[in-house]
Structure formats: C-alpha cells, structure tokens
Amino acid sequence: MSPLWSSLKARVSNRLARHLCATPHRLLNTQPMVSFTFDDAPVSAATTGAGMLEEHSARGTFYVSGGLADSWSGNWTAIGAEHIVSLHRRGHEIACHTFSHTRATDLTAATMAAEIESNRRYLLALDPSIKIENFAYPYGTGSVWRKGQLGKIFRSSRGILPGVNSDTVDLQYLRAMPLIDGQVDHDSIERAFDEAIDRKGWVIFYSHDVATKPSLYGCSPSLLRHALEAASRRKIHNLSIADALRAAGV
Template sequence: MLTVPPDGDVARIATLRVRLAHRLARHLRTSPAVLAPATPLVSFTFDDAPVCACTVGADMLDASGAKGTFYISGGLIDTRALHWRTADEARIAALHAAGHEIGSHTYSHVFVPNLGPDAIAAESRRNDERLRTIVPGLALESFAFPYGFGSISAKRALSGLYRTSRGIVPGINVGRTDLHFLRANPLMDGHLDIEGIAGLMDAACACNGWLIFYGHDVVDDPSPYGCSPALLEAALRAASDRGIPCVSVAEGLRRSL
C-alpha cells in the first residue's frame, strides 16, 4: 500500500505499472451507461473535507442555491494535513443537514491501484460505517478515487457498493459513459481561470452535458489543490448566468439517466 500525505502529489511517484493500470481503467468501461440530461448540469465536489471547504465553500454554494458533494475519508476526520485541517463530526453532520451530499473516499485515503478488490471493498465498507456513526442511516451513493487513480478491479468492486465513482480526468459526462470513472475538471487557481470556466460551461450547454468540478480547500491563499473564494464565485456565477442547475453528484446522476 502506497503511503502519501492526503494533500501530496502522488502522480510524481506512481509506478509505470500503476500508470498503465490507471490508463486501462480510463478506457475500459465496467459500468457503461448513456447519460442524457434534459438540461446541462454542474456539480461542485470537494475531496477530503477541509474545514474551509465545509464552511466557506458550503456557505457559498448555499447562497447560490447550489448543493455539492463532499467526499470524506473517515480516518482523516478532524486531523491536520500539510495544507489544511479536515472537518470534525459536527461540521460533517451540518453539511448533510444543509442538503449537501456526503460521499465516500475510502477510510484511510489509500492509493486504490495497489489494493485488490477485497481490500478496496473492506476499506469502503469501513468508511461507510464510520460516516453512518455521524449521520445514522446515511445513504452513500457516490465515491471518489483518492488521488484520482483507479484500476479495473477497483471499479468492479466499487460498482457493488456505490452508483458512481469519480476520477480526475477532465471532460464532460454525456452520452456513453462509465459510471465508475466519471470525468471531472480541477477547480483550482493554478489550473483554471475565469475564461476556462466559461469555456467549460459553454461546452456543457452545447451538448446538454454534466460538468463536474473537483477541488479541496477554499481559501484566499489556496493550496495547489484548492481554489480561492473568488474562483468558486466565478464558477457559481457562470452557471447562474447560463441557467445551469448546480446539483450534487447523486442528483446529477438521477437527472442524467
């Protein structure tokens, strides 16, 4: 099992075997579906649940009438990482109470390509149990690959546990799609600017597609994996200007099938 800080750059140390397995997972559909939403859709997702994402980010979504998806690793709850502190149980419960979706991210934030199907299923079930101690009866429909790396065996194992798995390969989800490798675009100041956001929104409108953004912290001086409130506001405004609903991943799937 590869050990990397939750906010570390695993791409620099992934082996050739891992990269090949990830590439194969991108191209071989294990849960094919045809997505055809009646209108374009946008989903804002946040990995690891930094406190600022669960407060500043969630408040901004709420003010815009949007609901997001927060992928949480139970073993990281209320801990300190390199760039942020993760939310505690009270903040996670508040997210759910406000109508945001809680998704799974494995219990230990493990590097999925190095796990067999039994191990990834055990990690996921342990995480689900932990999250349900915070929100009893929580329905967990959505998963995100820690660090964005997947594998065929992981996708097959996850298909029995969740309705979707989200990666970090850019694109728009429409037409023939693998539900266990949803495409997502980085909402990060170092990767995307206002013009880029506008281009993605226009592309989603042109094809009636489902556009997913992912990030981590939401703070004025974000980590390399997060965004400033100004960038999030620009994305919310771009969606509003085009009349695009901003929905959770679970709701996006329901509107797309």
C-alpha cells in the same frame, strides 16, 4: 510495497481504467448540469465553500475519508463529526473516498472492501440517515482492477480525467475538471459551460480547500464565485452528484 512499483502500477491501471468502460450509461438529463465536489473535505470547504454554494441555492458533494477526520494533512484540517453532520443536514451530499485515503491501485478486492466498510461505519455512526452512494478515487487514480467492484457498491466513481461528461459515460470513471487556482482559468470554465449547453453535458468540478490563499490543490473564493456565477448566468442546473445522477436517469 515499493513506491516505484506502486507508482508504476497506478499509472498503468489508471490508463487502462480510462479505456475499459465498466459501467456505460447514456446520460438522460434534459438540461445541462454542474456539480461542485470537494475531496478529503477540508474544513474551509465545509464552511466557506458550502456557504457560497448555498448562496446560489446549490448543494455540493464532499468525498470524506473517515481516517483523516479532524486531522491536519499538511495543507488543511479535514472535517470531522460536527461538520459532516451539519453538511448532511443542510442537504449536501456526503460521499465516499477510501477510509485511509489509500489509492485504489494499492488495494486488493478484500482491502478495498474493508476500506469502504470502515468509512461506511464511521459515517453511519455519525448519522444513520447519511446515504453513501458515490465514490471518488483518492488522488484521482482510477483502478482497472477495482472498477467492477466499485460499480456493484456505488452509483458512480469520480476520477480527475478532464472533460465534460456527455452522451455515454463510464459511471465508474466520471470526468472532472479542476477548480484549482493555477490549473484552471476563467476562460476554460466558460468554455466547459458552453460545451455543456451545446451537448446537454455535465460539468463536474473537483477541489479541496477554499481559502484566500489556497493550497496547491484548492481554490480561492473568487475562483469558486466565478464558476458559480458563470453557471447561474447560463441557468445551468447546479446539483450534487447524487441529484445529477438522478436527473441523468441513473
């Protein structure tokens, strides 16, 4: 597939996916909520990031691509067996990306099914008690063609369309805010939490590595600390995606 065609298809499909709601659900949570999610699960997210969440008695969601396990991406090394099992045993959620990290818009129904099956097999071989309930679109690219399929397999799929989830949401295109230095500042985090309180909303953050000098896609410990403390100060419930969905009646 030519890169130009792939990118055009991704743009059109992602745009349509925003508007065509596959799985509308009215959130029934009685309290505002926040979830911290880490895509591709760099080692620093599983060590520094998870440790900081635990200091706040919180648990995060780690969207794993089994095909990237233990490998260097150019920006970080992704977690493998040891970290995945450790995160799971400590109560963090292990969730699904595509196995090879191919974007959803480049997959047919058959190749998407194969990607999910490979990831499921990889994770369950590490620990059969891992429950794989939720998905995040690689590169945040939603697919209008794959949403219905994902909705039959997962309770939710998360993109990177910014905004606070509230009232009726599309479970197969949950909104998320970057927790990425250079893309978000302290004020916008505070504003998102204020909106969550006003509308009983659900703020989902996405990030990658957690490092003093993060990649262009990750966050510093100080940015993560700011978000954790701002949520704690407001007594916003800090839950994994799976637990937040349960609180929202999904």
